Amino acid sequence: MHLRFAALTASFVIGLAATAQAPTSLKDAYHADFYIGAAINTAQITGQDARGDALIAAQFDSISPENCLKWENVHPQPDKYDFTIPDQYVAFGEKHHMFIVGHNLVWHNQTPAWVFHDDKGNLLTRDALLARMRDHIHTVVGRYKGRIQTWDVVNEALNEDGTLRQSMWEKIIGDDYIAKAFEYAHEADPQAQLNYNDYNLENEPKRYGAIALITKLKSQGVPIATVGLQGHDSLDWPTLDQQDATIEAFAKLGVKVAITELDIDVLPRATRQQTADVTVNIAQNPALNPYVNGLPDAVQQQLAKRYADLFTVFLKHRDVVNRVTFWGVTDADSWRNDWPVRGRTSYPLLFDRAAQPKPAYTAVIQVATTKSSQ
Ligand code: G3I
Secondary structure, eight states: OHHHHHHHHHHHHHHHHHHHHOOSSHHHHTTTTOEEEEEEOHHHHTTSOHHHHHHHHHHOSEEEESSTTSHHHHOOBTTBOOOHHHHHHHHHHHHTTOEEEEEEEEOSSSOOGGGGBOTTSOBOOHHHHHHHHHHHHHHHHHHTTTTSOEEEEEEOOBOTTSSBOOOHHHHHHOTTHHHHHHHHHHHHOTTSEEEEEESOTTSHHHHHHHHHHHHHHHHTTOOOOEEEEOOEEESSSSOHHHHHHHHHHHHHTTOEEEEEEEEEEOSOOOSSSOOOOTTOOBOOOGGGOTTTTOOOHHHHHHHHHHHHHHHHHHHHTTTTEEEEEESOSBGGGOGGGSSSBTTOOOOOSSBOTTSOBOHHHHHHHHHHHHHHTO
């Protein structure tokens, strides 16, 4: 009885505090804890999506480039770099005084085939590919030296069992391509915070692989500052224990943790495996797309609770977590509408298709408000 009264009183007091000081934005709510970011697309970068831009400026204090800094976009041909969109991306972040993310330098996807071949079509030697990698990293990182604060240097280098992926980078250069990429990025901008970024690190086999990798890199003096947990989550994965243990495990290694690509899938699972592999493509099927006309309230509430639970874990680790970035701004923007099945109606973010805050938005703000009233 007493306990119940105490709990009721506590929630009443928290409720009062929430009313009195309810922050009006995500970035204000988490200002003392970590950056709140969003991945932004070309329409937002170029000002074509004015409604999206207003929302980004009002709600977020960090941005990531959803696609424009990937190798195939910024460096489509051997002697051609295209900085048109990236320059506008960085200018947008500077205009709004944001923490600006670079994504990404070395990945097995979205990298043109020519990168790995000479002009006769033969595979490059280790030295030639290292020289090409160094040139790319120096050109791109060097251009934005002191203006892009953090780079995803290597993206998705691990298999699900924790072994190193046999990418073209690994096959031609060998396992030390990762250390080399960090070394080159550090040469190009010694102040930039350098990140290793991957998905599914909450699953133990892959997490242990990442722990071994980071431990080795650190023992070699490689300048790695953060591990990025992408966070392409679902309503039931990862468990809160997995999320908590994963952040804690990397914190112990002496690196910070960034949540780099957060979104939560509410649609029926189309693949047996939990993955964020962009090459997966499943055939369309109405059973996999049940919410074309709107999200039922019960699912909306589940999503809100799920976001609140995850943010409670992130907040618990606010000494280590330096940023939480959503992979998109509104549900209409999300890659989840076209992956792993094309043309679905997905609801993974905090703002709906009309750019209005969803119950999940309120729940995320409430977590911060509750914390600051304790
Ligand atoms: O730009 C072309 C456009 O000209 C063309 O008309 C259109 C036709 O489909 O395609 C456009 O390119 C698409 C591009 O996104 C921009 O919308 C590509 O097909 C599509 O494959 C690409 O998908 C991106 C994907 O990475 C692959 O690069 C997603 O937007 C992006 O959200 C996603 O982001 C990745 C992270 O970089 C790494 N972690 C996983 C995450 C989600 O997959």
